[in-house]
Amino acid sequence: MCNTHVLSVSSAKAPFEKKTIERRELRPDDILIDIKYSGICHSDIHSAHDEWGGGIFPMVPGHEIAGVVAAVGSEVTKFVVGDRVGVGCFVDSCGECEYCLSGEEQFCMKGVVSTYNALDYDGQPTYGGYSQKIVVTERFVVRIPDVLSMDVASPLLCAGITTYSPLKHWNASPGKKVAILGMGGLGHLAIQYAHALGAEVTVLSRSMNKKNEAMEFGADHYFATSDPNTFNELAGRFDLILNTVSANLDVDAYLSLLRIDGTLVNVGAPGKPDQYNVFSLIMGRRSIAGSLVGGIRETQEMLDFSAQHGIVPKIEVIRADQVDEAYERVLQSDVRYRFVIDISTL
Ligand code: NAP
Ligand code: ZN
16 A cells, blocks of 8 residues: 545535545556646546536546656556556456457446546545556556656646547548537647648637637637627538537537538537437438547557647646636636646645
8 A cells, every 4th residue: 555645625616635545555467656747627627516426525536647657566567667657537447348358448338447536346436646646557557758748748648538539530631621619628639639630620619819829729710609600601511520618508509510411529528418409410410429538549549649740738737736726717718728737746
């Protein structure tokens, strides 16, 4: 066992407190990681505020983890002490079902074990990355390429893979018109991936405020959704809309922006159900879909792709005592574009 300082909330919407917890004894295939940086995902806020229900408290959020291997179990083969590594949204899966075998552990039939706010297969609660140390089975650890510094690498472990994976799956590529809806932590990375994959990229944000940065990230066009003309001008335009918005939207209005056979893919995950009119689908043979993070193999591919294409998040590094304030600022959309906790301040 090893003790580690963490930031934890005792109940929904409670402020963060510094506590000490124990991480498990290393199993043969486990890795002990000294965490250097931990990104703040909007999912951390949905969870710590128990907006999705079923929250397990006390809770230590954090699934955008970048750190250094501090110790390895006796049967670990992929990593040695000192390696720069990342851990994302999941820390275990059965490893045997068809989805695990095809590298889509997020859809494990036994139930993938989330990095925090979950019970592992021994029934123990999992605690995430707002922490100095974490123990993870090597199967769920990925390698951070040398050219990526630790602070910017951390948000890639969730925001990066959550946008890269659906853009690949729904074939964002040359000739395709792709809209990125919402320009926050996920959205600003989605623009960069869609551009690098060769698609024609349009950003749909509430205001014109982020236009200059959107163009720097690789957008070809930018529209404000607060302007009703936007919906007339863009009707029937897109092959793919990637919705990264954390709140409920007028789904029909966005479906009207799809071409025939176009797809609206949701990664944004508001706590309350959305509504839409089936005719919005029927009249254009359109689809609504969703996507969950990505598998481990694809997470490594995304990191290597990011390194190769110079794709990094724009971050604001904060101290451990600033997390409550950072949550408030994310809720006000006052973040450009990801908060990252410097774990040395914990
Ligand atoms: P974020 O940084 O807060 O970005 C969300 C963006 O949505 C904001 O920047 C804003 O963009 C837009 N937005 C916020 N409130 C809105 C409202 N009321 N109406 C319209 N637009 C609004 O959050 P994030 O970390 O990128 O996460 C986004 C969502 O993805 C969250 O719901 C999170 O839980 C979910 N998520 C899902 C997965 C998955 O696997 N599916 C993984 C990670 C995260 P503009 O200012 O440009 O309008
Ligand atoms: Zn996340």
